[in-house]
Amino acid sequence: MILDGKIVSESIYAEIKEKISKRSGDLPSLVLFCDEPDPSNKTYMNSIRKRGEKLGIEVIVRDSGSNPIEEISELNKDKSVAGIMVMHPLKTADERAVLAALNPEKDLEGRTVSNLGGIVNDEEFFAPPTAEAVMEILNYYGIEVKGRDVTIVGRSNTVGKPLALLLLKKGVDGTVTVCHSRSRDISEKTFNADIVVSAVGIAGFIEREMIRPGGVVIDVGINFVDGKLVGDVDFDEVSQIAAAITPVPGGVGSVTTALLFRHYYKSIERMEL
Ligand SMILES: NC(=O)c1ccc[n+]([C@@H]2O[C@H](COP(=O)([O-])OP(=O)(O)OC[C@H]3O[C@@H](n4cnc5c(N)ncnc54)[C@H](OP(=O)(O)O)[C@@H]3O)[C@@H](O)[C@H]2O)c1
Known part of the structure; x- marks a missing residue:
């Protein structure tokens, strides 16, 4: 199954448009x-x-x-x-x-220390939208996280770290492994996962052999190869064995922008309280 970020983002924009239409x-x-x-x-x-x-x-x-x-x-x-x-x-x-x-x-992008740290205690106003976009896609397509093993490759403050915290929240209940450039045996950690999220920034980083047949693959990467936009995942190969996979373009990126606007509208609602 292709996890189509455009469909997810359109549903978010529809929700925002509806709210805006009711305002004066x-x-x-x-x-x-x-x-x-x-x-x-x-x-x-x-x-x-x-x-x-x-x-x-x-x-x-x-x-x-x-x-x-x-x-x-x-x-x-x-x-x-x-x-x-x-x-x-x-x-x-x-x-x-x-x-x-x-x-x-x-802070619509959840970049302040207060918003980033707030994720630990469920006190953030906004989480970083790219990390949230991964959660939104999983949720939209009904992909269960509870009790499942999730391997994230990448530990940036905008993607990997906040995503790990979002997945660990009570009620979400993922079991999370985070890899980075000093990690050993990344292939083993991705192969053993039910869900793999790649946020590395290297085209073709996630190869077919790194994914368990039936696994879920979320590609956050944005790379340009010969002027063409691609993700971190070898999509043609991995899509043959994955149960579900996001494309690039048309995956996480589309949802990230939509979430920025959802955050914008939430900020308005808070200002008007
Ligand atoms: N779709 C979207 O909306 C969106 C939003 C933001 C970013 N992105 C894309 O997502 C990718 C990651 O972005 P970012 O801001 O998180 O990048 P970043 O800050 O450069 O972080 C990259 C992460 O990948 C790790 N890494 C690099 N080479 C590796 C290797 N060979 N093996 C294992 N891990 C490796 C790094 O490890 P170390 O920490 O050890 O250096 C780091 O944790 C980029 O392609 C970016 O363009 C997409």
Whole structure:
């Protein structure tokens, strides 16, 4: 079975559109906070702006300026702003300091220490949307996690680590192994898993032999090979033996963007409480 991220994301957008249609008055904006965005960030920011347009949400690009901390503090207080995305990497501003100043309630990407650490106690306002996208796909397609073995390859703060915490939550109840570049015998750990999530950033990293027949494979990777977008998984080979697999493109990435907008709307609801 192909786990189609576009179908999942369309259901999220439908939910957001319905909520927006029932509102009156102007929608607050979503701010993309950046200094010198690189080409991939520019593409990403454009895609968010286009999606915002479709939903009737104003997406503003704000330069970090000469005093980024002051800028962020103003945006934190600004009631016409529901969400802030600090584009990574910031080239001139101190990104860590900017994130430390960011209000966790407007931190749509779950990057602040408070949101990341909050996952441990179920106290986060927002979890990182890519990690959440993996959960959303599993949930949408009714793939049981409870008591099952999940191997994640990759331990970044945006994907691997928060995903491990989400899978370990009480009620989700996965049994999680996290691998990284210093891990030994990764093939054994992926083969023994019911569900494998790859967030490495190397095309073809997950080969057929690494997956147990009937396993579930979620590919977070985004790589370009000869100008073509591919994931970490050798899709043609692995899809022949996996019970379920996400494609790239059209998998986790589509759901990640949709979740950003779900977070944006949650932020509005919180602001209006
Ligand atoms: N679909 C989406 O929405 C989305 C969102 C974010 C990222 N991504 C993509 O997902 C991938 C990972 O992103 P990221 O931000 O998590 O990247 P990252 O910060 O570079 O982390 C990569 C992880 O992979 C591990 N790794 C690297 N080489 C390895 C190897 N040979 N064997 C085992 N582990 C290895 C690294 O281990 P160490 O920690 O030991 O270095 C690290 O933990 C990238 O392709 C990125 O573009 C997709």
